[in-house]
Amino acid sequence: MTLIIRGGKVKFVKNVVRYCTARLRRLYKSLKFTHGRGKYSKRAITASMVTEVRYLHVVLYTAERAWSHAMEKKTLPDGPNARQRGYLIGRLRKAVKWATLFQDLCSIKGDSRTSLEAENSESVDQINSPRFSINVLQLLKSAQMQHGLRFGDYARYRRYCTARLRRLYKSLKFTHGRGKYSKRAITASMVTEVRYLHVVLYTAERAWSHAMEKKTLPDGPNARQRGYLIGRLRKAVKWATLFQDLCSIKGDSRTSLEAEVC
Numbered sequence: 001m002t003l004i005i006r007g008g009k010v011k012f013v014k015n016v017v018r019y020c021t022a023r024l025r026r027l028y029k030s031l032k033f034t035h036g037r038g039k040y041s042k043r044a045i046t047a048s049m050v051t052e053v054r055y056l057h058v059v060l061y062t063a064e065r066a067w068s069h070a071m072e073k074k075t076l077p078d079g080p081n082a083r084q085r086g087y088l089i090g091r092l093r094k095a096v097k098w099a100t101l102f103q104d105l106c107s108i109k110g111d112s113r114t115s116l117e118a119e120n121s122e123s124v125d126q127i128n129s130p131r132f133s134i135n136v137l138q139l140l141k142s143a144q145m146q147h148g149l150r151f152g153d154y155a156r157y158r159r160y161c162t163a164r165l166r167r168l169y170k171s172l173k174f175t176h177g178r179g180k181y182s183k184r185a186i187t188a189s190m191v192t193e194v195r196y197l198h199v200v201l202y203t204a205e206r207a208w209s210h211a212m213e214k215k216t217l218p219d220g221p222n223a224r225q226r227g228y229l230i231g232r233l234r235k236a237v238k239w240a241t242l243f244q245d246l247c248s249i250k251g252d253s254r255t256s257l258e259a260e261v262c
Contacts, residue, residue, distance in 0.1 A: 014072055020065035027058050045101070047108045056105060063098035066091045082171065089192065132194040132251055136258035140205070154213040161206035168199050186242070191250045200246060204239035207232045 028034050031054055035043065045055055070091035073080045080088055106118035143164075148156030169175050172195055176184065186196055211232035214221045221229055247259035 016068035017065060017072060020061045020068060023061050024058065024065065027054055027061070030054065031058070033058070045105070047105060050105055050109045056102065056109065059098055059102045059105060063095050063102055066095035066098060070095065085193065092192070132191075132197060132255065134194060134197060134201075134247075134251065134255045134258075136201070136247075136255065137261070140201075143205075152216065154209045154216060158206055158209040158213060161202045161209060164202050165199065165206065168195055168202070171195065172199070174199070186246070188246055188249045191246055197243065197246055197250065200239055200243045204236050204243055207236035207239060211236065 033043070035041070045059055049055060070088045073084045073088040073091070076084070103115075103118045106115045110118065143160065144150075144157060147160035148154065174184070176182070186200055190196060211229045214225045214229040214232070217225070244256075244259045247256045251259065
């Protein structure tokens with residue numbers, strides 16, 4: 001695809017944005033589909049409008065531009081800040097919208113090969129199922145060493161995981177509110193950014209550190225504490241298994257492998 005030719009790899013993602021913008025400008029001009037200099041009014045592309053192939057190109061390159069713009073923010077040297085993450089998510093949503101429209105139009109106006117390729121194109125797969133990257137082993141080792149486990153202080157590490165989860169829930173607007181508690185499961189369809197994977201990871205770590213805190217009591221755990229310890233370990237296993245499953249679906253190959261090893 002053009003994405004590969006014009007530098008679709010992460011290193012040259014800015015080139016893709018510029019290329020798609022220039023390509024769209026030429027397409028709009030050749031189709032006399034410009035918006036003019038007056039007040040902007042949205043002009044949707046419908047199946048009845050597609051009288052030639054260039055209309056399909058407009059939809060395709062709009063999806064590609066939105067996706068590459070999101071990847072440009074995602075691959076910043078220091079990573080996107082809170083504001084840039086919001087912009088990134090908006091661009092991905094726009095990319096999904098235009099990619100879906102492209103598939104729909106190709107199924108109506110394209111031949112069988114075009115329709116099939118639109119459904120299975122690499123760019124559309126990347127838009128609909130973005131792959132996230134977490135250096136799991138390094139992240140856990142750094143957090144554990146800096147927050148108590150260097151000295152075997154599991155209580156301190158548990159408090160760190162609790163504080164980290166509170167910040168993650170708040171930033172994701174995933175809080176449960178002040179009303180009656182209702183369980184909110186994290187599924188693969190919900191994982192639209194990497195912080196959802198962090199929530200699952202730190203929940204598993206908190207449960208594990210809580211169990212180890214009870215296990216390392218000076219006099220050892222009593223019968224009641226042993227029952228609580230086993231419950232925390234079961235919870236840790238449950239969340240660790242969920243983390244592995246989500247990473248296998250939403251993570252890149254390295255993240256998926258490290259999630260299985262850790």
